[in-house]
Amino acid sequence: MSTAQELDRRGRRRQQTIDEILDVAVELMQTEGVAALSLSAVARKVGMQPPSLYQYFASKMAIYDALFQRGAEQVRDAQRSARAAAGTTDQLELGMIGVAAFGKWCMENQVLSQLLFWRTVPGFEPSPEAFAPSLDMLNDLRHYLQGAVDAGQLDSGAVSDDGIALFTSMTAGLLSQQLANEPDTTYEEGRFTRLMPVVLDMFYQRYKPTRGKK
Amino acid sequence: MSTAQELDRRGRRRQQTIDEILDVAVELMQTEGVAALSLSAVARKVGMQPPSLYQYFASKMAIYDALFQRGAEQVRDAQRSARAAAGTTDQLELGMIGVAAFGKWCMENQVLSQLLFWRTVPGFEPSPEAFAPSLDMLNDLRHYLQGAVDAGQLDSGAVSDDGIALFTSMTAGLLSQQLANEPDTTYEEGRFTRLMPVVLDMFYQRYKPTRGKK
DNA sequence: TGACAATCCTAATGCCATTAGGTTTTCCTC
DNA sequence: GAGGAAAACCTAATGGCATTAGGATTGTCA
Numbered sequence: 092m093s094t095a096q097e098l099d100r101r102g103r104r105r106q107q108t109i110d111e112i113l114d115v116a117v118e119l120m121q122t123e124g125v126a127a128l129s130l131s132a133v134a135r136k137v138g139m140q141p142p143s144l145y146q147y148f149a150s151k152m153a154i155y156d157a158l159f160q161r162g163a164e165q166v167r168d169a170q171r172s173a174r175a176a177a178g179t180t181d182q183l184e185l186g187m188i189g190v191a192a193f194g195k196w197c198m199e200n201q202v203l204s205q206l207l208f209w210r211t212v213p214g215f216e217p218s219p220e221a222f223a224p225s226l227d228m229l230n231d232l233r234h235y236l237q238g239a240v241d242a243g244q245l246d247s248g249a250v251s252d253d254g255i256a257l258f259t260s261m262t263a264g265l266l267s268q269q270l271a272n273e274p275d276t277t278y279e280e281g282r283f284t285r286l287m288p289v290v291l292d293m294f295y296q297r298y299k300p301t302r303g304k305k
Numbered sequence: 306m307s308t309a310q311e312l313d314r315r316g317r318r319r320q321q322t323i324d325e326i327l328d329v330a331v332e333l334m335q336t337e338g339v340a341a342l343s344l345s346a347v348a349r350k351v352g353m354q355p356p357s358l359y360q361y362f363a364s365k366m367a368i369y370d371a372l373f374q375r376g377a378e379q380v381r382d383a384q385r386s387a388r389a390a391a392g393t394t395d396q397l398e399l400g401m402i403g404v405a406a407f408g409k410w411c412m413e414n415q416v417l418s419q420l421l422f423w424r425t426v427p428g429f430e431p432s433p434e435a436f437a438p439s440l441d442m443l444n445d446l447r448h449y450l451q452g453a454v455d456a457g458q459l460d461s462g463a464v465s466d467d468g469i470a471l472f473t474s475m476t477a478g479l480l481s482q483q484l485a486n487e488p489d490t491t492y493e494e495g496r497f498t499r500l501m502p503v504v505l506d507m508f509y510q511r512y513k514p515t516r517g518k519k
Numbered sequence: 520t521g522a523c524a525a526t527c528c529t530a531a532t533g534c535c536a537t538t539a540g541g542t543t544t545t546c547c548t549c
Numbered sequence: 550g551a552g553g554a555a556a557a558c559c560t561a562a563t564g565g566c567a568t569t570a571g572g573a574t575t576g577t578c579a
Contacts, residue, residue, distance in 0.1 A: 124427030126340045213338030264478015
């Protein structure tokens with residue numbers, strides 16, 4: 092009836108198609124490899140001719156970018172809701188919960204993880220907009236480590252550049268090895284991800300308050 | 306004169322061409338991306354027509370495989386000669402020297418590193434032959450850690466599956482982050498690789514003899 | 520009903536890897 | 550030094566890809 096309503100209807104249909112394209116793209120990347128995504132294959136699976144996809148995405152890279160953003164938002168929110176669901180205010184524990192949620196999401200969304208955390212697609216560089224949620228995640232991490240420092244659970248070195256670099260490298264290192272060498276398992280049972288509590292403990296040992304600095 | 310000599314001449318010329326193709330391939334991967342290697346571009350740069358390359362390699366994947374093997378041999382040998390050049394028999398120190406040599410090679414051969422340690426090229430799986438030097442490297446690592454255990458420098462847990470997984474994950478984690486986030490620097494100055502001694506120390510702290518087990 | 524815009528199509532371009540089949544070059548044997 | 554085999558290289562062709570141009574169809578509203 093009203094213009095707004097019609098546009099809304101059309102807009103919703105359009106969004107539906109966009110989502111379907113992205114879903115199919117993920118599905119194909121799962122079987123063919125992230126960098127081997129073919130627009131023609133996507134079009135075939137959606138039931139379109141390849142050029143029609145350009146009504147929804149300006150290029151193949153735009154699809155990668157949309158998936159990057161989708162993934163970054165998902166993993167950030169997965170981390171946040173895991174922390175919110177936990178009934179604790181212990182900053183250290185919240186940090187650990189976040190890492191576990193992160194790891195679990197990565198194992199369950201390997202295609203998106205690869206896009207997000209490896210530089211695996213030749214010409215692809217995420218747009219600032221798509222990258223923003225990743226920065227949120229890094230800030231969240233800093234926030235909880237700072238909280239642990241303030242609570243006297245960690246030495247202040249833990250939130251230094253070196254501390255952050257160590258934290259992300261060690262956790263991402265386990266994830267990376269897991270995804271590369273033994274992808275078909277769960278976060279809890281993986282030969283590498285299983286060691287996540289160990290590396291977190293190593294980190295805490297290094298940045299114990301009152302002594303652990305250098 | 307003799308058949309052997311002539312075949313040798315031809316064989317040497319052939320090997321020269323093969324090497325040139327591989328060199329050009331690395332060069333192009335540096336500028337265009339590892340997964341974006343184009344045989345046509347290689348052929349152009351070598352001064353051939355694309356189909357002529359098939360005289361030397363059965364497919365594009367065969368080129369990747371040759372590069373994989375080349376890289377694996379290079380990095381293994383770089384590690385070994387660094388250890389041989391060191392004037393020590395201290396197993397722990399030899400382990401550290403190996404890691405440093407490994408890291409340095411990776412920073413100086415980023416294209417090959419990516420091929421070797423990330424799963425970045427869609428259809429590519431290294432042949433067992435190409436993969437063998439990587440196994441050598443893992444055995445070398447095990448050997449030196451075992452040596453440190455035998456010398457009473459480390460707890461035996463260091464050579465357990467978990468210990469090895471931890472060691473490789475932490476070192477590869479730093480390298481990975483360095484290559485992905487700040488590739489244009491040296492091993493010594495990189496924001497992440499600079500922390501290599503720190504993570505090695507963390508490892509040694511965890512597997513100190515006489516106490517450090519669990 | 521007519522018009523506008525969204526949606527989808529076919530046709531075409533220029534890239535790619537790879538195969539088929541022929542020509543030139545190299546080099547050893549006689 | 551002539552002949553011939555094998556190596557090295559070529560052109561032509563196939564079928565795939567991403568992307569662009571431009572036309573047809575369809576839905577939606579005045």
